[in-house]
Amino acid sequence: xxxxxxxxxxIALAAGIGYFTLNIRKIIRNIKLxxxxxxxxxxxxxxxxxxxxALGQSKMVVRPIPGLxxxxxxxxxxxxxxxxxxxxxDGIFGTHRVLSTILPEGLYNFLIGSFEILALxxxxxxxxxxxxxxxxxxxxxxNPEMKGWPKNDGNFILYFEMVLMVLFLTMNAADQxxxxxxxxxxxxxxxxxxxxxxxxxxxxxxxxTLFAIERGAWWLHILGILIFLNYLYFSKHLHILxxxxxxxxxxxxxxxxxxxxxxxxxxVKMMMDPNVDPFAAPAEGTQEAPSKFGASDVMDxxxxxxxxxxxxxxxxxxxxxxxxxxxxxxxSPRKIMMDTRDRLEEIGKNIDKNGEFKPDGKQLLxxxxxxxxxWACTTCNACVEACPVSIDPLSIIMDMRQYLVMEQSAAPTxxxxxxxxxxxxGAPWPYNQMDRLNWKNEN
Amino acid sequence: MAEYMAQGKxxxxxxxxxCAGSFDDRAKKITKAFVKLLxxxxxxxxxxxxxxxxxxxxxxxxGNEFLFQMQAxxxxxxxxxxxxxxxxxxxxxxxxxxxNEYPELGGTYEIMHHTQxxxxxxxxxxxxxxxxxxKGKKITFHDPCYLGRAxxxxxxxxxxxxxxxxxxxxxxxxKKHGMCCGAGGAQMFKEPEAGDKDVNVERTEQAMxxxxxxxATGCPFCMVMMTDGVKAKNAEENVQxxxxxxxxxxxxxx
Numbered sequence: 001x002x003x004x005x006x007x008x009x010x011i012a013l014a015a016g017i018g019y020f021t022l023n024i025r026k027i028i029r030n031i032k033l034x035x036x037x038x039x040x041x042x043x044x045x046x047x048x049x050x051x052x053x054a055l056g057q058s059k060m061v062v063r064p065i066p067g068l069x070x071x072x073x074x075x076x077x078x079x080x081x082x083x084x085x086x087x088x089x090d091g092i093f094g095t096h097r098v099l100s101t102i103l104p105e106g107l108y109n110f111l112i113g114s115f116e117i118l119a120l121x122x123x124x125x126x127x128x129x130x131x132x133x134x135x136x137x138x139x140x141x142x143n144p145e146m147k148g149w150p151k152n153d154g155n156f157i158l159y160f161e162m163v164l165m166v167l168f169l170t171m172n173a174a175d176q177x178x179x180x181x182x183x184x185x186x187x188x189x190x191x192x193x194x195x196x197x198x199x200x201x202x203x204x205x206x207x208x209t210l211f212a213i214e215r216g217a218w219w220l221h222i223l224g225i226l227i228f229l230n231y232l233y234f235s236k237h238l239h240i241l242x243x244x245x246x247x248x249x250x251x252x253x254x255x256x257x258x259x260x261x262x263x264x265x266x267x268v269k270m271m272m273d274p275n276v277d278p279f280a281a282p283a284e285g286t287q288e289a290p291s292k293f294g295a296s297d298v299m300d301x302x303x304x305x306x307x308x309x310x311x312x313x314x315x316x317x318x319x320x321x322x323x324x325x326x327x328x329x330x331x332s333p334r335k336i337m338m339d340t341r342d343r344l345e346e347i348g349k350n351i352d353k354n355g356e357f358k359p360d361g362k363q364l365l366x367x368x369x370x371x372x373x374x375w376a377c378t379t380c381n382a383c384v385e386a387c388p389v390s391i392d393p394l395s396i397i398m399d400m401r402q403y404l405v406m407e408q409s410a411a412p413t414x415x416x417x418x419x420x421x422x423x424x425x426g427a428p429w430p431y432n433q434m435d436r437l438n439w440k441n442e443n
Numbered sequence: 444m445a446e447y448m449a450q451g452k453x454x455x456x457x458x459x460x461x462c463a464g465s466f467d468d469r470a471k472k473i474t475k476a477f478v479k480l481l482x483x484x485x486x487x488x489x490x491x492x493x494x495x496x497x498x499x500x501x502x503x504x505x506g507n508e509f510l511f512q513m514q515a516x517x518x519x520x521x522x523x524x525x526x527x528x529x530x531x532x533x534x535x536x537x538x539x540x541x542x543n544e545y546p547e548l549g550g551t552y553e554i555m556h557h558t559q560x561x562x563x564x565x566x567x568x569x570x571x572x573x574x575x576x577x578k579g580k581k582i583t584f585h586d587p588c589y590l591g592r593a594x595x596x597x598x599x600x601x602x603x604x605x606x607x608x609x610x611x612x613x614x615x616x617x618k619k620h621g622m623c624c625g626a627g628g629a630q631m632f633k634e635p636e637a638g639d640k641d642v643n644v645e646r647t648e649q650a651m652x653x654x655x656x657x658x659a660t661g662c663p664f665c666m667v668m669m670t671d672g673v674k675a676k677n678a679e680e681n682v683q684x685x686x687x688x689x690x691x692x693x694x695x696x697x
Contacts, residue, residue: 062620256593257543261508265548268512272520294506323623323646328639376636379504379628380588385619401506415505418632423510426496427462428632436460437492439471 002094009091009222016226023233027310030348033357034303042252049390054247059388063317066132069125073161076122077240080168083115087222097175100189112190116172120194123165130158140316143325145335150314153235160231164224171217173198174210183207239313243389246311249304250390255381258398261293294402297363298344301396308391309341318383318393324376331376333383333393339368340396365400374400375412447489448525454489456560457527459541461534462497463663469670470533470663476692477533477557483695484569488531494521498540505629512548515540519550533557533688535589535662536627542594556590558600558661558687565606574608575694582609583655584687585646585669586621587662600661600687607694612653622646624660624668631664647672651682658684 039046052058057074061067086099095101100108133141133154141154172195178186192199202210232238239246270276295301298309318333319325325332343364351357365371377397384392404410411419418428426433447454458481463470481488499514522530530552532538542554555563564570582604590596597618604611616622625635625642635641647669650658658669669684676682685693 254539254543254594256539256589258503260512260544260547264508264512268509268516271513272516293508321620321622323625323642324636324638326622327625327642327645329636330638331636372636375633376638377628378588378623378625378630378642380623381592382588382620382623385592398504398506401504402508403506405506406509411505411507412633414633415629418629419502419505419507419510422497422499422502422514426514427466428497428501429462429466431466433496434493436465436495437490439460439465439474442471 006092006094012223012226013088013091016229020229020233023230026348026352027233027238029351030344031303031306031310033299033344033347034301034306035299037302037304039249039304045252046248046250049250049252050244050248053250053388053390054244057388062386062388066129069128072118072121072125073129076118076125079118080115080122082111083168084222084225087218091222096185097187097189100187105189108189109191112172113193116169116192116194119165119168123162126158126161126165130155130162133158140320143316143319143332143334145332145338146314146316150236150338153237154314156231157235157237160224160228164221164228167217167221167224169195169198171214171221173202174214174217177202177205177210178207178214181207181210183211236312236314239311239389242307242311246307247390249307251384251392251395255384258395261402263293292403293406294404295396295399296365296403296407298340298347300403301340301399305392305396305399306340306344308393308396309337309344311389312337312341312391313389314338315388317386317388318391321382321386323378323380323382329373329376330370331373333397336369336373336393336396337391340364343368365403369400371404371410374404377401445492445494453526453528455487456529456531457522457525458488458490459530459532459534459537460490460495461532461537461663463667464533465495467663467667469666473533473663473666473686473689476686476689479692480561480564480570480688484564486564486569491521491525496521498537500536500540501629501632503540503544504627511544515545515548515550519545519548522550522552527552529553529555531555531557531560533661533663533686535587535593536664539589539593556594556596556599556661558590558603559596561688561691562599562602565603572603572606572691572694577657577690577694578608580609580657581612581653581655582657582659583612583614583650583653584617585614585624585650585658585660585665586618587660587665588621588623588627590661591621592619600659603687603691604659607690609657612655614649614653616649622649624662624665624672626664626668631667641672641675643668643672644675647676651676651678656682657690658682659687659690660684661687 057067057071060070086097089098090096132138172190172192175186175190176192176196176199179188202213232241292300298306312334314334316334322331322333346362347357350360374397377394379394379398381394384394421428421430425431458478460474464474465471496518497514498518499511502514503511530541532541532554535556538554538556541550541552545551561570565572584600584604586597601611623642624646650669660666660669666684666686673679673682673684
């Protein structure tokens with residue numbers, strides 16, 4: 001019976017990691033529904049972006065206050081994971097503070113001490129984040145697309161982190177008391193610069209009670225972490241993992257460079273080549289004409305764009321910089337990303353259920369993203385610049401515009417007029433091309 | 444350009460005028476101011492004149508990739524036919540399209556925005572600028588998206604303004620975080636979607652908050668939008684919108 005906790009722990013750990021792996025594989029499967037893209041170029045630039053932007057948080061600190069708070073939480077999250085390693089070893093083998101027996105005392109004390117300080121900083125950061133959302137009510141957290149689940153999701157994550165940090169500090173406080181009582185198993189180890197202030201609150205408790213508090217906090221803490229790990233899949237919080245690949249695959253060309261559609265290039269070249277026989281049958285083995293120009297559903301988007309959608313943590317910096325959104329138009333770049341993910345997950349569930357995708361009569365265009373949103377974009381790249389993890393909402397807007405114009409001829413009337421002008425007289429206005437040089441002789 | 448070709452000469456640089464610079468009455472003034480500066484600096488330049496055609500930028504950003512590539516290929520054929528190596532343009536949209544999107548279609552040129560070109564003339568001493576009537580005046584610079592964020596050029600126009608010895612005051616949203624005038628993405632050619640306000644009015648208000656006397660810019664479309672914005676605020680008497688090239692030419696009374 002004495003191994004019961006070890007066995008229970010191992011089962012919980014395996015279940016937690018197993019379910020998480022299962023869901024991660026679903027994410028990968030869903031992303032692979034998108035069009036393949038070649039991103040094997042500019043490796044040096046890509047790695048350096050990842051180090052600077054993702055690891056180094058360089059774009060987070062553009063807004064200093066949330067940037068700093070985010071660094072507390074981020075560094076805390078990364079460093080405190082060393083402690084989780086110890087917890088996992090202790091859990092499996094029934095040891096207690098195993099690293100204290102391996103590491104030099106000074107180093108171990110330093111580590112535990114810094115975890116505690118970081119835990120406090122995380123707690124402070126998370127509480128301030130919560131106030132910014134719920135008390136200060138920053139506009140970007142109250143846009144229309146943030147109603148319901150997205151709003152709750154944001155708060156749940158903050159509650160999770162608060163509880164985990166409090167449990168961690170409580171566990172350490174009880175541990176200290178047990179150490180000073182000389183309880184069995186509780187070797188003297190660690191320095192506790194923060195939790196020592198909790199000790200007076202539990203002073204005078206019996207050894208049994210302290211033991212219950214310590215074990216209770218220990219179990220809840222590690223189970224909480226496993227639950228949180230599995231919550232990620234259902235939440236906007238995936239960015240803690242996906243930010244890294246997403247920044248790596250982010251755009252490395254000037255922001256103003258929009259990709260040229262190769263399928264169109266081939267057609268145009270044919271049109272302009274006087275030697276082409278317009279009635280010739282396509283050569284054997286040539287690729288068939290693409291089934292579609294632009295994007296009307298998530299499968300038409302690239303894998304990078306779909307990764308973008310999973311990475312988005314709905315911070316809304318893009319939307320708060322978008323000139324269309326600032327002036328009250330329906331377009332919100334954040335909503336473009338949220339819609340893309342929602343639709344992709346809908347298709348994923350469809351595949352889970354039917355084994356393969358059964359058309360459901362819906363698509364990203366119109367059922368999620370309206371034409372009004374797409375046409376409000378000025379392609380100014382403010383959203384792309386604002387994103388701290390290199391998401392490109394503009395590219396999705398452009399692909400969907402291409403579908404509207406090239407597949408459906410559904411551009412706004414005034415744009416059709418401008419395009420006809422370009423086609424006929426080489427300028428978006430109805431001027432004669434022969435008058436192009438008139439300015440020379442005017443005063 | 445055809446005349447140069449006939450004489451078997453190559454100009455130092457081709458001035459790509461652009462549709463706005465050719466046809467829009469306000470933008471034509473920018474074209475003329477820039478040409479005056481080119482003459483003053485003794486630059487041997489040519490224009491395509493009636494052989495120039497829309498780069499295709501508004502078509503591409505509207506989603507019409509076909510029309511864009513047809514325009515692009517036709518232009519590239521003309522440019523390559525003349526053996527053009529270096530292009531300067533006063534329009535950030537032409538600048539972006541030719542510089543970033545033409546190379547893959549077979550058109551690779553050295554392209555400069557006119558503010559970059561003017562800066563290089565000053566640096567080389569081919570052109571001299573003094574503050575003149577703009578000295579000490581409060582001026583704010585509106586970053587065109589396709590010059591700034593799209594291509595990372597924030598300093599060349601500001602450098603020119605510094606040379607004019609103006610008092611440069613920045614808007615809250617500037618450089619990387621500059622706000623669009625509302626014309627990009629082919630918005631110039633359509634009515635805006637329903638909202639609380641027009642983008643150009645919002646941006647003009649931001650510019651007027653700096654209490655600058657002149658809103659300087661480097662794009663014919665920003666010019667239209669900001670000028671309309673100033674009109675919408677009934678502030679034409681207090682605030683002018685000017686292209687940086689015009690300011691340099693005016694300072695010299697060219």
